[in-house]
Amino acid sequence: MYDMTGNWKYHAANYGQMNLMTELRKLWIEHILWTRLFIVSALAELPDLDATKKRLLRNPSDFANILEIFYGRQKAEVFRNLLEEHLKIAASIVDNANWGNTKAVEQYSRLWYSNADRIAALLAGINPCWAEDEWKNLLHDHLRMTADEVMARLAGEFMKDGIIFDMIEEQVLAMSDVMTAGMIKQFDI
């Protein structure tokens, strides 16, 4: 997994470490997968939009269920709310981009980055092994690539959309492993 300096290294792991790594990777993959599917359905105005949005908004609760084991209910709930806000703002950006409301897109984008910074601050606050700046950078990369994905699809640049999604996937796995590595260190898993 990624070590604390961000270098890709698969270390030997015990089963607890491996399970945490694979669980978090699955949830982060679902996070970006359902985000993309929401983008696809919203921009094409497909009839599954409500069902897809509902599935997307389950993702923060799935994270909270894991985090609760380590951090207790209250902190997990704060994370859940912030991640839900992240997704709801993303949905508003997609919708307004689709409707051509440039000004609203800009406003929601500012909210989106400020939400990301609050997520970074929360994580650094509950785990001294997570650096706030590192989380900010990771989350900002995630936001930028997701916005690029929306713009590519809106422009009908589908090859670009596919390439961006692959990059989003690699980036989110790196982010997931930073999360795992910090928890392994904090709780001596």
Place this chain on the structure above:
Amino acid sequence: MNGTIGGEQLALISNLRQLWTQLAIWSRSLIVSTAGNLRDIQMITDRLMQIPEAFAAVLGQYFEPQEADRFRELLEEHIAGVVALISAEKNNDVKTVNQETVNLYENANRIATYLVSVNSYWNNEQWQIILEDYIEMLLADLVARMAGVFAKEIVIFDDLQTQAIKLADYMAQGMMQKFHP
């Protein structure tokens, strides 16, 4: 530390989970785009077709090049079948749907037989079961999407994703027994 897993094995498990998950994700994306007449069908088909090559690269680190290559061919066959089936389902071409469905299951049996022939730590029947379950879920997903029962289809896809992870873990397990005893 009770029970450890080597770094190389962890990489193998992670890589195989990623590839099997990508197969499920992009197969479903093709279903979504075909059902909705979207314009990204070519991109998705191209993306799907990169997956067998990526598998061959991982397997090629362990197996002989021609063995990894044969798996690549069999998986390409699987994907070509899925692509043909989705399109036939969309066009209500019952004859082709039936034919491609039979082909998919036969291809799965060939994959099972081939994998066991290169690694006796894998069990033919087990491969058949988990591959057939995967195909069954994929078909259910396709039918649900085309019928417009979206909430149900999402539940089926969650199961398909879990099944893809199961395939990855079984693949990794047999390879670890053979190559990292």
